[in-house]
Amino acid sequence: MALSTEMIADFLQSVHPYDSLERAERHALAARITPQTYAPGDDIYELGQGLEALFIIYRGEVAIRDETSAPLSQLSKRNSFGERALMRGGVAATSARALGDTVLLALPTADFMALQKSSAAARRFFDRTPAPQPAKPSLATQRVDSLMSTPALCCTPEDSAQQAARIMRDARVSALCVTEGETLQGIVTNRDLSGKILAEARDFATPVSQIMTPAPVTLPPSAIGSDVLHLMMERRIGHVPIVAAGKLVGIVTQTDLTRVQAVNSGEIVAEIARANSAEQMALVTARIPQLLMQLTASGLSHNVVTRLITDIADAATRCLLALGEAKLGPPPVPYLWLACGSQGRQEQTGVSDQDNCLILHDDMRPEDDVYFEALANFVCDGLNTCGYVYCPGDMMAREARWRQPLQVWRSYFETWIATPDKEAQMLASVMFDLRAIGGDASLFADLQSSTLENASKNSIFVSHMIANSLTHTPPLGLFRGFATLRDREHKNRIDMKHNGVVPVLDLGRVYALQGGLAQVNTRARLEAAAAAGVLSRSGGADLLAAYDFIAQTRLEHQAKQIKAGQAPDNFLAPSSLPDFERSHLRDAFVVVKTMQSALGHGRGMLG
Template sequence: MTETAQSFLAQIHPYDSLPDGVLGEIADRVEWVAMAAGDPIYQHGAPLHGLYIIFSGQVSVRDAHGKEVSQLQRQNSFGERGLLQDGKAATSASATEDSQLICLPRDLFHKLRAEHEPFHRFFDRSRSGDAAEALRAFDLTSVRVETLMVPSPLTCPPTMTVQAAAQLMRDRHISCLCVVENDALIGILTIRDLSGKALADGLAHDTPVSMVMTANPRVLPPSAIGSDVLHMMMEYRLGHLPVVSAGRLVGIVTQTDLTRFQASNTAGFVAEAARAETAEALAEVTKRIPNLLVQLVAAGNRHDVVTRLITDIADVVTRRLLHLAEAEFGPPPARYVWLACGSQGRQEQTGVSDQDNCLILEDGLDAEALAYFGPFAQFVSDGLDACGYIYCPGDMMATNPRWCQPVSVWRDYFAGWIKSPSKEAQMLASVMFDLRPIGGDASLFEGLQMETLEAAAANSIFTAHMASNALTHATPLGLLKGLATIRSGERRNTIDLKLNGVVPLVDLGRMYALQGKLDVVNTRARLEAAMAADVVSKSGGRDLLDAYDLVAQTRLNHQADLIKQGRAPDNFLPPARLSAFERSHLRDAFVVIKTMQSALMQGRGVLG
C-alpha cells in the first residue's frame, strides 16, 4: 500500500497526539483486514478482536435490534463501545462496499488507554445509547471535506456541447461536470441544468455548456468539515459543491442521504433559519440553541465541534437578516461585506454570545448611498438582538458609523493602529484581526486582510505592543499553583473560564497568527497552523492544544450543566464542583498557558 498505517493514523485524532515512537509501535502491530461488499465484520454479542478503523470503503453499523444506526467511511473507527464494556460487540458491523480496515488489537487498545491521557480521554467520554458510538465515529462534524470529497472530479471545457456533456455524464454515471478553463473552475454543469435549461428551452445539441452551466459556483476548501457541506447545501439548495484549494479544483462533494443523516440536528436549524420570513421567526429557531448545546455536549462532541455548529446557525441567521434588510430597504446601492468579529468571527460561539460586527463598503459612494447603510445595519443588528445575540456593550457593531465605512477608511484604520499602537489601537486591532466575512462581497475584505497581516508582522514595535496586550489576561493560578478564585461579589469562589481561561488562549493564537502571517481566524486552527509554520514548537503547540481543549471543554460542560438546571449559561465555574482529578488537570492546563505566555514575553514562542 502506498499509504502506510503510521502516516494514515497520524492524520486522525487521538493518534495524532501520540509520540512518534508509540505511533510506530501501533503501526507494527495493527492488522490489515480486507472485506468484500456484504461481508460481516462482527455480530452483536460476539467477542471483539480489537478496534477497527476504516482505511477505505464503507461500513454499516446496526444496533442489537438490527436497525442501521450509521454508515461509516474512511478514518472512522468502530468497536470501542464493546471494548470498553465486556469485550463483546455492542453492535453489528458489515461492509457495504469493498473495504480495507485496520484492526488495533484489543490488548494494545487498553494499553494505550492506560498510558496515554489523550487516548484515554478520547475513548472514555461518557456515552448514552447503543447507537452513540457509531454516531460519534461517523459524525460529519469530525469529518473533513477532503475525506468526504471525490478527488479529481470529471471536468469539461466551456466549449463542450451540451449533447457531448450529457453523453459523458450518462456513460460515467455521474450527475455533474465541473467546467474548467485554464486550470480554473468557472462553472458547474448538472443534470438539472441540462433538463431545466438546455432541454426545456429547446436549445440546439451543439450549444456550448457555458450557455447553460451555473457560473462561479459556491465552493469549499478541503479544510472545511462535513457539516459545512450540508449547511451550505441546505441554505442555498445545492446538490453539488466543488472543493477548491489555492484556486485549483481538487474534488467535489454531492448531496446524499448519508450527509443528510449525519448532521440532521443542526441541518434542521439551518434549513428553518434560511427560510424564515421575519426576525420573529428567526428568534423561534435560535431560542432552541441552548437545548441543542446540551444535546451536542451530551453526545460527546468536542468543544470546537459544538461551537462551530452553533456559530453556523448564527451565520445563517445573519445572512437571512441581510436578505430581509435588502427586501425592506431595496437593493443596496453599492457592494458591501458584513463581517463578524469576536467569538462569531472565530467560529467559537457558546451559549453566551453578544454580537460583534462591522460593515465594509466599496469606495466612491456619495452621501445618499452611504445613508442607505445606517438603517440597513440597524435592521440587522436589531434582528440579531431579538434572536438572543445581544447588542455589544462596547458598541462594536455596524450600527456605529465608525464601523460602517468604505474600504479605504478601513485601510487607514489598520494602518493607523499599526503605526501608532496606543492602548485603544491594540484593543481594536485585537478585535479586528478576528474578522470573518458573513454576507455580501467578501472580495472587499480579502485583499485588506492579507495586506494588514503583512504590515503588522513587519512592524516590530506593533507586534511587541500586541504581545504585551496578549499577556494582560492572567490565568487563575495561586501562589502554589492552586486555583485562585474570585474573592468577593456575586461571583465569589468561582473562576472565570472565559476571561481567565479561554481568552488567554485566544490571545496567544492571535499572536502566533500575526507572527506567522497566518490568515486563519479560529483559535484551534491558528494553533495548528502555528505548529505547521514553526511559529511555535511542536511540543509546545501540542501542550497548548491539549490545554485549550481541556479549558474550553470544561467551560462548555459547565454551560450545559446550567442549562439542564433551567439556569442561564455563564462562564463562572466553582472549582469545588470539580473532582480532585479534574481540578488537577485544569491546574496543569493553566500552567501550560502561563508558561507559553512567558515564552511569548521573552520572544521565544516555544515551550521547554
C-alpha cells in the first residue's frame, strides 16, 4: 500500500503530539517520513542495533521484547516506539517484531530531535522525567535544613539557670540546646525558667541540668517542614532540635515556621493529639479523603502527599497508645509499636488498612501478655474505628504471633532467612518495611541492622526474595499496551496497586536488601540504591521517573473519585486517560518490566 505525504499528514493529525502542529508543519514533517512494510514475524530491529528513526505504527501490531525475548509490551495503531534509544545514542535496549502485516512510519532521528526543539507539546510528550513541582514555598516541601536556625544557641548542663536566661535574653530566643561537645543532652526554655525557677523560688545558680528537658525529641536535616509541624502539634512543644549522625546541627522553632504556610494536615494532627477517644479521632480522620484531594489538587507530588497522610495515621496510633496506657496503667516492661505495609513505608493513600506489630522487652513474663493483649486490642480496635480497617491477613499486634519479646522476633527473622519458603518470603517482605511508631525505639535499632546484614549476606535468601518480587507484574498486554482486568466489577480497568506500584515496591525492597540499605520508603530506597551503585544512575533515574508517574497517576485517580463523591479505589480505566497520559503510563510500566527482567537475570545494574 503506497502512502502519499498527504495521507501521512492526515494520519498524524489523529496522533498526539503531531496533532498540535500547524497544518504546514505537519505536512512538512510527513514529507520527511518513510513508510516501511513488515510481514508477520519480521524483525524491525534487534537488541543492540543502532536505530536511525522513531517508529509510529500506521497499521498492525508490534511486540517489544527484552534481551531474553520476554515480552515487554504489545503496541498497536498510533503507538510510537524507539524514542528511548534515540535519546540515548541510538542503541536499542530492546527488540521489536511485527506480529501481523504491519506498516510503520519512520521519522529520521534528526527530524525527531528537531521536532522536540521546535514543539513544546513534543518535548512534553517524549520527556520521561516527572513534571516540575510548584516552586511556591511550603512546609510540605521544604526540607528542615532550609528552615532551621543554625548554629543553634547552646549552653552546658553545668551552666546556671541565670546564665541561660541571660543568653536567651541577649539573643532574643526562647530556648537553648544543652550540649556536651557536639552531643545534645537536653533543651531548656523560657517556660522551664519561669515554671521551675521563678514559680518555685529556686536558686538562680541551679544548674541547667536540673531544669532542662533531657533527651528531647529530634529530627534529621532530611525531614520536611510538615514533620516539624506535626511533631509540635502532637507533643505540644515549640522547639525541635535537628540532629545528624548524633551531632546537633540546628533547631527549628514555631517562629521559624511562620515564614511558610502550614498545611491542613497539621490541624488534623493537632486535633488527634487532643482527642480523648477513638470516636473523637474518627470525626477527624473522616476528613482525610478531602485532605488528599486538596493536597493532590495543589500540585504536590505523590511522595509528599502520602507522607502527610501517613503522619495522621502515626499520630492516631500514638494517641491511642497513650489512651490505652491511661486506661490500663503503665506497661509492665518496655515495648515498641511498629507499623509495616504502607504506613511503615510512609506511603498511605486514601485506601489503607492497618498492619502493625509489637516488640516486647525480653524481661517480660508470660502473665505480662494479658496487659499487652489488652493494649493491642485497644489500639487496633481504635484504628479500625478511625477508618484504618483490620488487616485481612491478620498482620496486627492483637494477634499473639505478632506480639512477642525481642528474642522471639530475632528467631522469626533468623528462621525466615535460613528457610525462605513461600510464607517466609511473604512475611519477610512485610517485615522489612517495619518502622517504629511509639514506645522504646531501642528495641528495634539493633534488630533492624543485624537482620539486614544477615539477610543481605545470604545469597539463597536474596535469590528467593528476588523471585518473590517478580510475582507482581505491570499490566502490559494487548489493549493499547495494557492488560486490563476481566472480572465483572473491574472490567477493562487496571489495578494501580498490585500491578502498578507494588512491582516497584518489591524492586525497591530487593535493592535495599542487596545493598544493605536501611531505608524503608520506596522512593528513598531507589535513590539510595542508585547512590550506592546497586542500580546504575541511568537505570535508577528511569525507575524513579516511572514510579513517580505510576504513583502520581494512582493518587490523582483517587482524588478524582473523591471529588466526584465516590469512595477511592485503585482500579483505573486506561480509556479515561488522555492519549498523552495513557502513552506515558504504558512507557512507565515498560520501564518497570524491563527492570524486573534485569533483576530476574542478575542484571540489577541495567543502565
